[in-house]
Amino acid sequence: MKTFIFNFIIISHFTIFSQGNFSLAVLKYNGGGDYYANPSSLPNLIQFCNKELKTNISKNVPYVDVGSKELFQYPFIHMTGHGNVVFSNAEAENLRNYLLAGGFLHIDDNYGMDPYIRVEIKKIFPQAELIELPSSHPIFSIKYKFQSMPKIHEHDGKRAQIFGLFYEGKLRLVYTYETDLGDGWEDQSVHNDSPEKRKEALQMGANILFYAFTR
Numbered sequence: 610m611k612t613f614i615f616n617f618i619i620i621s622h623f624t625i626f627s628q629g630n631f632s633l634a635v636l637k638y639n640g641g642g643d644y645y646a647n648p649s650s651l652p653n654l655i656q657f658c659n660k661e662l663k664t665n666i667s668k669n670v671p672y673v674d675v676g677s678k679e680l681f682q683y684p685f686i687h688m689t690g691h692g693n694v695v696f697s698n699a700e701a702e703n704l705r706n707y708l709l710a711g712g713f714l715h716i717d718d719n720y721g722m723d724p725y726i727r728v729e730i731k732k733i734f735p736q737a738e739l740i741e742l743p744s745s746h747p748i749f750s751i752k753y754k755f756q757s758m759p760k761i762h763e764h765d766g767k768r769a770q771i772f773g774l775f776y777e778g779k780l781r782l783v784y785t786y787e788t789d790l791g792d793g794w795e796d797q798s799v800h801n802d803s804p805e806k807r808k809e810a811l812q813m814g815a816n817i818l819f820y821a822f823t824r
Contacts, residue, residue, distance in 0.1 A: 638688070653795065662815060770788070
């Protein structure tokens with residue numbers, strides 16, 4: 610399983626984005642948090658990337674348990690929710706092995722996840738720290754240019770941020786905070802976001818996805 614992910618990631622981005630047919634998944638976790646929030650988010654991001662970036666990503670988006678071996682079948686995993694997150698030691702080890710094998714995790718705080726997910730990330734990589742990615746990082750300009758993280762929804766008056774976790778010189782996961790990217794990906798009727806806000810959210814999501822496959 611690990612070899613599959615590693616070999617998949619190192620294929621040129623031209624093959625991945627124009628010829629490869631692959632799937633993304635949403636992370637299912639324990640603790641009571643609503644991992645199933647924003648059900649239209651990832652499908653809409655996939656639709657956007659397939660249209661605008663000529664990707665060939667499957668429209669089927671499964672929910673995959675954090676402790677499952679099935680995790681290794683998906684090169685990119687999206688995680689969201691509003692509340693508590695708990696990884697057992699075995700689940701944290703499985704997720705660590707997935708990320709070390711070349712998989713990529715995007716965590717999007719849907720408001721309320723922050724105090725819990727930071728603790729759980731420490732279980733995955735105890736010696737590493739989340740670092741805010743500067744505006745000069747390629748993730749802000751790899752396809753669409755941003756000066757900073759887009760602010761889709763306002764909650765506590767804090768600025769939108771994107772954090773990265775580096776291990777052995779590679780960015781293994783990103784964590785988007787106070788931005789609500791996933792809400793911006795959802796069907797327009799869910800939050801009534803403006804077309805401009807939805808476009809910003811989808812373009813930033815496409816940057817994250819594109820970076821994950823070409824880093």
